[in-house]
Amino acid sequence: MISVSPKLGELLIRTTQTPDLEAALLKVLTEYVDFKIAALSQTITELENKWHLSFEDFVQRAREGTLGQDAYSWEVEQDFWKWEQAVTLLKHYQALRPV
Secondary structure, three states, rough: OOOOHHHHHHHHHHHHOOOOOHHHHHHHHHHHHHHHHHHHHHHHHHHHHHHHOHHHHHHHHHHHOOOOOOOHHHHHHHHHHHHHHEEEEEEEHHHHHHO
16 A cells, blocks of 8 residues: 655656556656666667777776777766666666666
8 A cells, every 4th residue: 555645646656657556666667667778778778879889898908908998088988987887777677677
């Protein structure tokens, strides 16, 4: 049994146009997870296009020193952290997606 404030319940029902509060909340959360997956996938695609590599290849080439740039430069490190975060969070949100 879900218990939310009347104001939040009304917002959920009006936003989703679903009369059942539990179904409305599930719809909002499912759409949020789908939105996060799409945004993270876009970030990953942008970085793959920028570097012409997968994340795994990027990491391996950075370790080997064959990236074509200093692996410890600000730009490379920023892309690494952004990419690693996107890959990690994508796996997390994909695991949350309802079957």
